[in-house]
Amino acid sequence: MPAGDNPNRNSLLDLKNFQFTFDCSNFIEPDASDDDSRSLSDSVLDYPHEFGRTYHAYRAGSYAYPNDIPEQERLAFQGPIIKKLFGDRLYFAPLSQTRPPQSILDVATGVGDWAIEMGDLFPSSEVIGTDLSPIQPDMVPPNVNFYVEDSSDPWECTDKFGYIHTRLTAGSWCNFEKEIAEQAFQALQPGGWLESQEVEAVFGCDDGTLDPGGPMCTWLHEMRVAAEDFQRPAILGSTLKEVFERVGFVDVQQRIFKLPMSEWPKDERLKEIGRMWGANFSQGLNGxxxxxxxxxxxxxxxxxxxxxxxxxxxxANPQIHAYMPVFVVWGRKPFAGERTDAMMT
Structure with missing residues (x-):
């Protein structure tokens, strides 16, 4: 209850000068759960070291990529590149500026940059970011909170969200449809939106300048094989539209962008994006x-x-005109009683 609503507020404030005279010698046992919480807090920061890198401690081994400072720096650089590719947009779902979602969830938030920007953009919304690693900054807008969570576990949501978002999470899930899309559908308010922005693990080239048997394509093929063996498939973006519709979302929309791998495009904006993405991708290759x-x-x-x-x-070769496709898919949870194509088939 806010202090202004408490009828005993004045008497409570008077306690600051009260001298207690009763016996305080009896020991009050603290709740052990507080120690458990501290232990959990310590344990999630006890990052395993392998190959000269650090990895997440919570559910260790379930995510194949590092969380150390070089990777955090790469992730922080990655977000602005994707935003620039999208024409300075953070989202494509038709969110209202005048009546924004009360609650927004960013699944696998990484360094939290998207969630923080959304918190600034929608100051009346509560923005929550979840991740296996607590690598988000401490100084964030007051409406933004981060939690260590494995989003492949069952979601325990007491309140429903108005908008749920994923970005560049391919390779994170055993089954995106079951673990994320279906759970997001249940966790959304009727009329709420799920949006996924995912870079597909393929190299495209429209003019034959990329050798399909060369180092880049060979490496990416092996990465897809390894990710499949690791039970974290790297192919996600091209499946999203079907997944959204199968789960029950309506008004499902898709946009596909080409993300250049170097500065080869003639267009100055795409040239700069390619320069940035190529450097970011090269930096991330080891991880x-x-x-x-x-x-x-x-x-x-x-x-x-x-x-x-x-x-x-x-x-780094501008004579190779390679790009990666980026799939952006968004869909709406239908309102109660709303008839959909899925219901009628």
Whole structure:
């Protein structure tokens, strides 16, 4: 109850000068759950070290990519690139500026940059970001909160969300449809939106300048094989529209963007995006590769790093006109009693 609504507020304030005279010698046992909470807080920060990198401690081993400072810096650089590709947009779902969602959930928030920007954009909304690693900043808008969570677990939501978001989470889930899309559908208010923004793990090229048997394509093929073996498939974006519709979302929309791998485009905006993305991708190659390639193919970190040299050379070559497709899909949870195509078939 707010202090202004408390009829005993004045008497409560007077207690600050009260001298207690009763016996205080009896020990009051603290709730052990407080110690458990502290232990959990300590344990999620006890990051395992492998291959010269650190990885998440909570549910250790379920996510193949590092969480150390170089990776945090890469993730922080990655968000603005995607936003620039989208024409300075954070989302595509038709959210109302005058009546924004009361609650927004960012699943696998990473360093939390998207959630923080949404908190600034919608100051009346509560924005929640969840991740396996507590790598988000402490200084955030007052309406933004972060929690350590494995979103593949059953969601225990007492309140419903108005908007749920994922971005660049391919390789994070055993089954995106079951673990994320179906749970998001249940966790949304009727009329609420789910939106996913996912870079597909394929290289596209429209003019034959990318060698399908070269280092880049060979590496990415092996990464997809390794991710499948790790039971975290890397192919997600191209499946999203079907998944959304199958789960029961309506008004499902899809947009596909081309994300250049270097500065090869003539268009100045895309040239800058390609320069940024190529540098970001090159920086992330070790983190993408080392755990998967070691566990699935038995390669040593030195062997893996040596193989990445040729990939970086191709990435930096503006004569190779490669790009990655980015799928943005959003859909609405129908209102109660609303008839949908899925219901009628």
């Amino acid at each position: 993408f590769s080392v755990q998967l390639m070691n566990r699935v193919f038995g390669r040593t970190p030195a062997e893996i790093e040596l193989s990445l040299v040729k990939i970086r050379e191709e990435l």
